[in-house]
Amino acid sequence: MKTKLLILCSIVFLTTTSTQAQFWKKIQQKVEDKAAEKVDKVLSGSEETSEQGAEASSKRETPYIEEVFTFEPGGTLIFEDQFIDAQKGLMPEYWKTSGNGSIVELDAYPGKWVMMGENSTFKLDTLIKVPENFTIEFDLITSSDKAEDIGSMNFGFAKDNSVRSTLLDAYNHGAVTSTKFHFHNQDITHSSKDMDAYHTLNFPFKSYSNTKIRVSIVVQGKEMRVYLDKSKVLDRTMFATGTSKFFYITAPFKYDKESRVFFGNFKMAAL
Known part of the structure; x- marks a missing residue:
């Protein structure tokens, strides 16, 4: 009797073990199949890893791209400055500042650039008759470990050409408009004292470290209208009738971890 019981228990044990083994083998096979399928998709490019996906998404998310890029520079040149004859280490001849700036050369980008001292406002130091309709173009070069190491900076128009004070917004020291880049918050704010207007929109500045940014303005x-590279980020009424317009640009209010912003390739033309 004992012998029969032992044989029966052995049969049950072996049957159960075999069933469990087959079960876990099927599970393992499914896991391996899923893993293989995942690898195939990644290798074929039909699926990305989360890190690759985040990076690709960041590259794709630049917003406000026009189907047809509508910016057209004015046809009659008013003033252009590429700092060709400017002496390294000094401010360029036709500009003035509330703080400091100096001409430098960069290995990665040809030509000469103004290295903008933090919290410094720059304006043209020359008499220019600005027409009612005109365009302005210029380049910014960012240098930083991360874009958020660069403090916010702005540009726009003022009612006079004074640089006695740094212009940080549209409401003080004679400023009329302000377009502010918030590299840390990843947004752009536009404001107008004439129109009592304030507007914020998101912009992916996270991918804007160590790069050249083309800014184009139409008045x-x-x-x-304001374009950042080929993204239109402003299109609205910003001035009262007859408002004087003196261009200004203010460097970031601070630089972290030896970050820097450089300014150059300025061009103003009448429409």
Whole structure:
């Protein structure tokens, strides 16, 4: 009797063990199949890892791209400055500042650039008759470990050409408009004292460290459009009738971890 019981228990044990083994083998096979399928998708490019996906998403998310890029520079040149004859280490001849700036050369980008001292406002130090309708273009070069190491900076128009004070917004020291880049918050704010207007929109500045940014501005009477590379980030009324317009640009209010912003390739033309 004992012998029969032992044989029966052995049969049950072996049957159960075999069933469990087959079960876990099937599970393991499914896991391996899923893993293989995942690898195939990644290798074929049909699926990305989370890190690759985040990076690709960051590259794709630049917003406000126009189907047809509508910016057209003015046809009659008013003033252009590429700092060709400017002496390294000094401010360029036709500009003045509330703080400091100096001409430098960069290995990665040809030509000469103004290294903008933090919290310094720059304006043209020359008399220019600005027409009612005109365009302005310039380049910014960012240098930083991360974009958020660069403090916010702004540009726009003021009612006079004074640099006695740093212009940080559209509401003080004679400023009229302000377009501010918030590298840390990843947004752009536009404000107008004439129109009592304030507007914020998101922009992926996270991918804007160590790069060149092309800024294009169109002013047509009371209207103003701003393009960042080929993204249109402003298109609205920003001026009252007859408002004087003196261009200014203010460097970031601070630089962290030896970050820097450089300014150059300025061009103003009448429409």
